[in-house]
Amino acid sequence: MLILISESEAPMNSDQIAASVGTNASYIRKLTTRLSKTGIIEGHRSVSGFRMVRTPEDITLLDIYRSVMETDELHLFDLHQNPKDACIVGHNIRPVLSGMFRDMEESMERRLRGKTLADCIGHMRQYITQSNAMTNNARLCNATSDIVMTEDSTGINEEQEKNNESSSASSLR
Numbered sequence: 001m002l003i004l005i006s007e008s009e010a011p012m013n014s015d016q017i018a019a020s021v022g023t024n025a026s027y028i029r030k031l032t033t034r035l036s037k038t039g040i041i042e043g044h045r046s047v048s049g050f051r052m053v054r055t056p057e058d059i060t061l062l063d064i065y066r067s068v069m070e071t072d073e074l075h076l077f078d079l080h081q082n083p084k085d086a087c088i089v090g091h092n093i094r095p096v097l098s099g100m101f102r103d104m105e106e107s108m109e110r111r112l113r114g115k116t117l118a119d120c121i122g123h124m125r126q127y128i129t130q131s132n133a134m135t136n137n138a139r140l141c142n143a144t145s146d147i148v149m150t151e152d153s154t155g156i157n158e159e160q161e162k163n164n165e166s167s168s169a170s171s172l173r
Contacts, residue, residue: 001021001028001032002040002052004017005041005050005052006121007121011051012049014029035064038063038067040054040067055118056118057116059118061115062113064117065112074108074109074112076101077104079094079097079098080093
């Protein structure tokens with residue numbers, strides 16, 4: 001959604017974004033409200049659509065996560081809230097997993113902080129370029145194989161006819 005807004009020459013409204021992303025406009029409005037509150041995008045009632053407030057280079061994926069999730073903390077894992085203390089596993093699972101999960105969340109937070117919306121846009125452009133090149137190569141290969149198949153099938157048919165004539169002549173002797 002943010003790539004669409006960022007790359008669009010004109011502000012995009014929630015209906016346009018929803019049609020492109022394949023969801024309903026009310027969900028897009030919910031997300032754009034959150035992104036507006038944190039100063040990533042803005043929309044004006046007098047102008048239909050949203051535009052970027054900050055540059056893609058200045059927006060980390062962590063900024064986006066925090067904005068959309070409406071939290072300052074990255075939270076990926078939940079633990080069972082009522083384990084049985086009488087069970088040795090239930091009694092000890094929270095302290096063991098809590099530290100492990102927090103380490104993973106901190107690692108993910110660092111990685112999200114290290115990637116920007118501009119990185120995503122760059123990867124998108126690269127993917128599109130590669131995809132277009134592969135599509136064009138596939139079209140070229142299909143066109144070439146059609147030509148080769150036509151030539152081969154003509155050659156095979158002529159060769160088969162010669163073999164059939166030879167076989168017929170042999171059987172007549």
